[in-house]
Amino acid sequence: MLLNDSDSDDDFEIIALLALEEERLEREGVSTSHRGSVLGRRIIQRDHTQGHQRLFQDYFVESPVYPPNVFRRRFRMSRSLFLCIKSNLEEKDEYFVQKRNVAGVLGLSSLQKMTATLRMLAYGVAADFIDEYVRIGESTAIESLKKFVEAIVNIYYTEYLRSPNSNDIARWKGQYTGHSREPIIILEAVASYDLWIWHAFFGLLGSHNDINVLDHSFIFTKLAQGLAPSVNYSINGHDYTMGYYFADGIYPSWSTFVKTIRAPQGKKSSLFATTQESTRKDVEHAFGVLQARFAIVRGPTRL
Structure with missing residues (x-):
């Protein structure tokens, strides 16, 4: 008899009804010997309530087993933020x-x-890794992960996954704003010193250089339409009304790009090149933090 590791509500009901039907047929002397169908499988009685109670006692009671620093390490966030997201998820998706x-x-x-979802994201583990602790089957863990990320995007997109507006620019004014054998997709990103990702564009399967990606992305769409937030600043007595991006030498010579100086000559050019290149590390820093906090980002997706 095969064990079915799915514990979603629908699967539970279907398999339970099939098991009852099998018992009836056996009582009537009808053979149920067969292979390859759902009929005859046994479900795993995981005791969901026990899993919930153990989890609740470990982390969510007034005096939990594990202190706040352990919670933050394992969930990659504070308990108050976790509970806030939980409340929003329950309100958004039944x-x-x-x-x-x-x-x-x-x-x-x-x-x-x-x-289950956050452990997969944080540690990059298989879907059934914490079944014994949380009491959740593999298929349901994967479904939870998909539902979670979809809901997170729907709930928080307008605040945290958007282009910067005039208020953001005013708040940040004066601050500084790689091949494998696996299937890959290119991500174009802009990030600032405080880990805020201002722009992200997924597209172009396979390996491409920055120019190919730039030609397909929408990063300058609003700028071309005159809808970009206004920026006003002065450098060396010159007034500017358009923001700019630090980029490497492969990008085109557009006024919105500040590129490094190749083979700089003299102290002034060398200082500029060093400062510009070090500031461009903000993107690598942002994604380095993401990879350190959520291990699922470091390798090919398990989905």
Whole structure:
């Protein structure tokens, strides 16, 4: 008899009904010997309630087993932020609301689904890695991950996944604003010193240089339409009304790009090149922090 590791509500109901039908057929003397179909499989009684209670006692009671620093290390955020996201998820998507199936069996809680998701994101582990602790099957863990990232984008896109506006520029005014055998997709990104990702464009499968990506991205669409936020600053007595981006030498000579000086001559040019190149590391810094905090970013996606 095969063990079915799916514990979603729908699968639970279907398999339970099939098991009852098998018992009836056996009582009537009808053979149910077969291979390859769902009929005859046994479900894993994971005891979702036990998993939720253990998780709740470990991290979410008034005096939890594990202190705040351990929570932050394992969930990659504070408990207050976790609970805020949990509340928003439950309000946005009923998938994260704990409910009972038609048999009256209590399903997984939002704490269990979020914990499974964040462990996969934080450690880059397989979907069934924490089944014994959280009591969640592989297929449901993958489904939770997909639902989680979709909901996060829908809820927080306008605030944290958007282009900068005039208020952002005013707040940051005066501050500084790589081949494998695996399938890859190019990401064009702009990031500032404080880890804020101002622009992200996924596209162009395979290997491409910066020019190919730039020709397809929408980074300057609003600028070309005259809709970009206004910027006003002076350098060496010259007034400017358009923002700029630090870029390497391969980019075109546009007024919005400040490129490095190749083979700089003299102290002034060398200082400029060194400062410009060090500031461009803000993008690598931002993604370095992401990779350190969420291991799933470091390798090919498991989905």
